[in-house]
Amino acid sequence: MATEIDTRTDTRTDTRNDTKNGTATDTRYLFETGSDHGRVQVDCLSAMLDSTTTGVLDDLGVREGWRCLELGAGNGSVARWMAQRVGPTGSVAAVDIDTRHLDPAPGVTAYRHDVNDDLPEDGPFDVIHARMLLMHLSRREEILRTLAGALAPGGWLVVTDVSDRLPTAAAGIDPGPAELFDRVLDTGMNRVGRPAGMNLEWARDVGRHLRDAGLEDIHGLEDAFTARGGTPAMLYYRSLIKQLEEPLQAAGLTTDDMRQFCDLVTDPQFSAWSYQFVTTWARRPTTRR
Ligand SMILES: C[S@@+](CC[C@H](N)C(=O)[O-])C[C@H]1O[C@@H](n2cnc3c(N)ncnc32)[C@H](O)[C@@H]1O
Structure with missing residues (x-):
């Protein structure tokens, strides 16, 4: 039988020394x-x-x-x-x-x-x-x-x-959707993920x-x-965006950017790199x- 053991201590917000940068970082x-x-x-x-x-x-x-x-x-x-x-x-x-x-x-x-x-x-x-x-x-x-x-x-x-090597829109995708996809990924990884301690x-x-x-x-x-909109690799992006709406907005994305991004990654005509x-x-x- 499966068993579950809870060894929890309240450590979700854990500010320790970042050995790479030598600065205190929120490692939550x-x-x-x-x-x-x-x-x-x-x-x-x-x-x-x-x-x-x-x-x-x-x-x-x-x-x-x-x-x-x-x-x-x-x-x-x-x-x-x-x-x-x-x-x-x-x-x-x-x-x-x-x-x-x-x-x-x-x-x-x-x-x-x-x-x-x-x-x-x-x-x-x-x-x-x-x-x-x-x-x-x-x-x-x-x-x-x-x-x-x-x-x-x-x-x-x-x-x-x-x-x-951040994901980008696949070759042949129209410039508008491609720019939106690349900008949302760049903002998510470089302006939200990295400052939060993602290496x-x-x-x-x-x-x-x-x-x-x-x-x-x-x-x-x-x-x-590469994967088409609606497949797990694309729905993965939507799940990330949905969890990070507030910090993404603080980093400069609009609610409209995020809504359009979520539409894009469910559109089978759209394709992007993992x-x-x-x-x-x-x-x-x-x-x-
Ligand atoms: C990005 S998910 C990857 C899940 C799984 N390894 C996979 O690849 O499908 C990261 C997982 O690590 C867990 N996690 C994050 N910080 C953790 C920590 N300090 N100790 C244990 N698990 C942690 C998260 O709850 C989450 O389930």
């Missing part, structure tokens, strides 16, 4: 995972990325008996895939600061927990996966070192985040941090694609060097 996660738009957000991520993610995990040999840790688990789709793979002799700990959409599943222990507060289970783990999480956390480098230390010898750490340089640098944490066998994969998702993985050496 920008989105409301438990809201209806948050549900669409995590479901769209699953639709866009699960085949890539499970393809990587499959290649790494996730199998019966493995101990898995899924961080920032969202709707739990990857945790459920892991639980099916590892069977009753394995284990899956699925961790999220907001578990309202972490659907229960046999073999998955769900933790309502803030990863800034260390891990809810000590491990060791045969695989740890964090998708679209660490880029949001100011203590990402420290957390990554903790994760590396929680791996079993030979265990894998898999991280996916987005790069600074778009991190994804391409994860390999170096994995190496510095003592891991080896480092590999990477980049994933970007984010560039960068997945990096590495493993803990099996022997001491």
Whole structure:
């Protein structure tokens, strides 16, 4: 049976030192995972990325008996895939600061927990996966070192985040809609996301941090694609905009801009690029060097 364990402390607004800029930063996660738009957000991520993610995990040999840790688990789709793979002799700990959409599943222990507060289970783990999480956390480098230390010898750490190559309208889209799409994305990422602590340089640098944490066998994969209005990759954008209406307005977008943007991303005649998702993985050496 699935179990849920609540280790909550009130840490949604967490002002700590940003090690990159040396300035105090509000590190509160920008989105409301438990809201209806948050549900669409995590479901769209699953639709866009699960085949890539499970393809990587499959290649790494996730199998019966493995101990898995899924961080920032969202709707739990990857945790459920892991639980099916590892069977009753394995284990899956699925961790999220907001578990309202972490659907229960046999073999998955769900933790309502803030990863800034260390891990809810000590491990060791045969695989740890964090998708679209660490880029949001100011203590990402420290957390990554903790994760590396929680791996079993030979265990894998898999991280996916987005790069600074922002989505743009696809070639051939009329200039008006293309300008609107590009401007809304630029405002969202550069004038709202970045100031709130979203790091778009991190994804391409994860390999170096994995190496510095003592891991080896480092590999990477980049994933970007065009999609038509109304498909999960486009509805994902709408879910983000709906959650950030106030800060977007403060950053210069009008309510009309946002309404037109939401119409655009549901229009099957419209097409745009996805984010560039960068997945990096590495493993803990099996022997001491
Ligand atoms: C962008 S969503 C990605 C969800 C899922 N990993 C996926 O890719 O489909 C980020 C997830 O991390 C969770 N999260 C954000 N900050 C967190 C924290 N400090 N500790 C644990 N989970 C966190 C959010 O609630 C959300 O479910």
